[in-house]
Amino acid sequence: MTPVAAEERTVLRMEGIAKTYPGVRALDGVDFEVREGEVHALVGENGAGKSTLMKILAGAQSRDSGAIIIDGQPAHIDSPQSAMALGVSIIYQEFNLVPYMTAAENIFLGREPRAAIPGFVNFSKMYSDAQAIIDRLGVKLNVRTSVNRLSVAQQQMVEIAKATSRNARIIAMDEPSATLTEHELDNLFALIRSLKEQGVSIIYISHRLEEIFQIADRVTVLRDGHLVATKDVKDTDREDIIQMMVGRELKEKIPKKPASIGDVILSVEHLQRAGAIEDVSFEVRRGEVLGIAGLVGAGRTEVARAVFGADPIDGGRIRLDGKDVNIRSPRDAIRLGIGLVTEDRKALGLVLGMAVRENISLANLGSLASLGFVSRKRERDVANRYIADLMIKTPSTEQTVQNLSGGNQQKVVLAKWLFTQSRILIFDEPTRGIDVGSKVEIYQLMNRLAENGAGIIMISSELPEILGMSDRILVMHEGRLAGELSREDATQEKIMHLATGGE
Amino acid sequence: MGKPDIGVRNLLVKLLSYGILVFFVLLCLYFDYVTRGLFLSGSNIVNILQQTAINTIIAVGMTFVIISGGIDLSVGSILSLAGVLSTMSLLQVFSRMHQGPAVTAWPLVVAVLVAGMVSMAVGAAAGAFNGFCITRLRVTPFIATLAMMGSARGLSMVFTDAVPISPLPTAFTNVVGGPSILRAIPPLVPLAILVFVVGYVVLTQTDFGRRVYAIGGNQEAARLSGVNVAHTKLGVYTIAGLLAGLSGLMFAARVGAGDPKSGQMFEMDAIAAVVLGGTSLMGGTGSVAGTLLGSLVIGVLAVGLDITDVSTYWQMVIKGGVILLAVVLDQLKVRLGSVGL
Known part of the structure; x- marks a missing residue:
């Protein structure tokens, strides 16, 4: 001008x-x-x-x-x-x-x-x-x-x-x-x-x-x-x-282990939510890590929440293993084997004032209770198992989670979803604000879950993470799918081009 | 901050955590001293327990509500409504069965059972209505229970034309309201203990109890973990209402009438007991054990100040001061504790 x-x-x-x-x-x-x-x-x-x-x-x-x-x-x-x-x-x-x-x-x-x-x-x-x-x-x-x-x-x-x-x-x-x-x-x-x-x-x-x-x-x-x-x-x-x-160097080592990719486990068709999601369709297969890239506000979290039943949808359908399912609340989603690792773990993922043990069991308390009474012993055993398995650094099962580091808090969230035996796990910015060591452990856990046949959706704003971990990448822009890239084709430039509204 | 500071601070936090217990013991010892041993005599202890029982029963329910992150202002009015309706049904059943001078206990037993059912049903229904308004109509707990506070009180006036239901059968007031156990202890006391124990077990040992803590601690995280927030809240307010209703009949037995004006400001004593017991009004933390202690402090304070001839008005001032002090000290504990980490 x-x-x-x-x-x-x-x-x-x-x-x-x-x-x-x-x-x-x-x-x-x-x-x-x-x-x-x-x-x-x-x-x-x-x-x-x-x-x-x-x-x-x-x-x-x-x-x-x-x-x-x-x-x-x-x-x-x-x-x-x-x-x-x-x-x-x-x-x-x-x-x-x-x-x-x-x-x-x-x-x-x-x-x-x-x-x-x-x-x-x-x-x-x-x-x-x-x-x-x-x-x-x-x-x-x-x-x-x-x-x-x-x-x-x-x-x-x-x-x-x-x-x-x-x-x-x-x-x-x-x-x-x-x-x-x-x-x-x-x-x-x-x-x-x-x-x-x-x-x-x-x-x-x-x-x-x-x-x-x-x-x-x-x-x-x-x-x-x-x-x-x-x-x-x-x-x-x-x-x-x-x-x-x-234009950064991809120097971070992402320990991706491609799993054998099986049948379609989740398919989402014409998902619609006024002002947030415009006609989004995609599918996830067993053993696959589906990355969703995009800028803040592109509607990625909204898609995750809609699939998980956290927000009501205005249209579209969701199928699990080829069968139509009606997911109207997170409870429905959890029952069907879907887990959501939220972006904001402190506000949405954890009850900070509760113990590690109580947070791990929260989404699957029923399995530990008979006649309404929770078996403390079994609950503690479960907590100890995941603490060992995920190498959660905590003095005991009774530590309140607000006293743990970010990485260990995230592992507690993961333990919660592992304990529900989720077959589909949605990770929303899974490594945000987490130390490098925990990051690698979370990637390895994703590999393991994929190997065991789970379908994984990973929303991330970190391009190296998206490029490194995903088998396939969706890019969102202003509530819509702007494009899809295969692992082989994807580059940071291509993703950013689609994410910023380029044709 | 140097190391010694942290040591001192931890000690302070410890002391403050047990602050209410320390305060309770000191209070008992003080009153015992100034009354030359009268205060901790057997009969006075029974007196204190009796004074404390009703508030304890209500406050156990209130503990559920407050841990879930809510508040219930309607318990005093529910008490009066349940008290009125249950004593009315008691009189009905009793008069129908108790024809002539036949001396058996059956009419009383049946009448008490019916009245007990009515009191709990009325209370639970009112509480469930609170829960319905809060979960389905999305009215905030403060407003929903404020409305119930007015409506339930109004209904008990309507049903009685504002005249107390009396006289109640003396057999009833003597057995249920009087010191009928071992000629010393009124049934209210073991009932309060039972409610306390059940409340304790439900909150700490059941999945329902766990969900109450979870929604109070972080409602959205609980929902995203599959907790049915609406059902849990409905349960919480129903429990609070049921216990208030039960208290209605017990209170009528103690005072000898189903009085529509009874239970005024009882919600305040219940909230005070919960807060004195260290339960946060923000929800998520607290225990019925603390509530029991808080209720005992209020009872000891009331009886002790009575015995030492402190006027009712000054008692109100002192009670207010104690509650304020307890909360201020609790804040201090939280502040010191969080900095110490």
Whole structure:
């Protein structure tokens, strides 16, 4: 769009930003700079560090080291308030709006214009000021409408109005297009262009690469917490960006042992769930590891939950061993021999306050009970068997699982599903936040399960894991199957191409 | 943090874990001292147990509810409704069978059995209705049981025109309500012990009990592990209602009337006993053993303050303070404990 002039002024410079979470190096000395009035796209795979970098900029996360320089001055950003005071605002995917307040009340939340009497709000001034801001953005919206009655796109506009009303000069938008329709997206782009003309800089995070070429001036690619490159958009193309996103060496050893692949055990036909899953069909065979790749929000977890009966479906059918089954709850699924290792093991996989023994037996308590009484001895024997078998590091069967490490917690979840004798196991991000040793053990367990004739579905955002473990790979994009790749054909580039909406 | 700090902290956590037990013992010793041995005399201990029994029975049910992550405000009203209806049925059966001066125990036995059934059935039905509203109509436990609290109380007024059902047969009040066992112990006490034991066994030894803990600890994880959350909750509220209903008849026997105004604020004493016993209102943890202790503390406090001539109003203030203190100390325990890990 705008030709990049040589004297473009840099408003923001982040230098050598580093951040380590327990077990994960999220950012490793990243440099990032934004010029006045530019739209700067920030891209990378899931977990590349985009969100962490933005949260550090917005004061929502602390950094371990590195400096933030705004207008050539070192900026002390240690809270969202201090970031806002320096003109930095961030618009998250999940909006920070109070649903039962009007648009104007949200825009001025926490700094309402005061009336003459102390403690009272000058509502007429608040509404006229808010309307002026909204009008200046060229948005059609009545600021007296309560936010819960606005569309998602309108709520986004309120968020942007909130940011500009605080004189934000740098606005970061995290996946702003994810939930917008085509027309709404055009409006957003128009708004971004008008902000640009007012000298506001936009940091634009998106998984949809085509948008970058429509709106951005420059693009920065992150990979595994490192800066790959910052380029002018006119000097790059889609393939080049994908190459930068995935271009890592496959150095991790994945101990895949292909099992003999048998009959179809699970087939899913025309699965449908409004707003999440669009006509998804696939099958899994005995002994097969079916990988499902895709970006966050592509609908992979939703498919897993639908097959497992955790969420109701709007259409489609599921067959096990060729027979139609009606799965209406996780209980039905478990009875039919399906297990789901959830993505978020703390919130969904474990009862953290319960003992290792109690978590392992939870999904199959009935087999340990007679007349309703649970046999503690048999239960302990079962727990001890899986502790030994999976090498779970715990002082005893009675340890509460919240005191175990992430890898060992995940093994407890796996033990739970092994004890239900699942024939179909769905792993959703099975190695997220887990140490390398446990990772390898989990891969080996998958091999063993496949060898014993189980069908395995593995959802993962880690391409090496998908490429290394899967016999076949499905790629999802925006609720649909974007394509299928055989183990031999699959490459990181091909997966990422399909996952970002490429034909 | 240095090592000695952690040692001190662990000791504190230990002490706080047994805090309620320590407090209970100290409380008994204190009252015994100021009453010069009167407090821990046999007859007064029976008195304390009798005072504690009703609350213990209700609180055992409340423990199930709170461990499952819910709350039941309706138990006091269910007590009155079940008390009213069961004493009405008692009078009916008794008067029909007890024609003339024939001196046999049968009419009473039959009448008590019928009344017992009625009290538990009424309680269980009210509790099941709570459970239905919570699981099927998706009303939050607080609101569902608040509604039942009003409705059940209203119904017991309607059925009685707000006049207590009395007099009850003296044989009934003497045998069921009075110290009929070994001429010293009222049947209420062994009944409370029985309820406690059954409650303990169900919570700790059965798969149902395990599911109660699981849904209180993490409802979604429990559901995804195949736990039937709705059935479990239905069971929990039915148990709470059944025990409240049973208490209704026992309470009527003790006071000698089926009083529609009985049981007011009983839900508060039951919740207090559960909380004093270390059960978290967040659900997932707790035990009926703790609840028994909590109930005993409340009973000892009430009787002890009575004996030492503390006015009823000050008793309320003190009871409130003790509950607050117990929860604050529990919070402290959790904080110290989690940092220590």
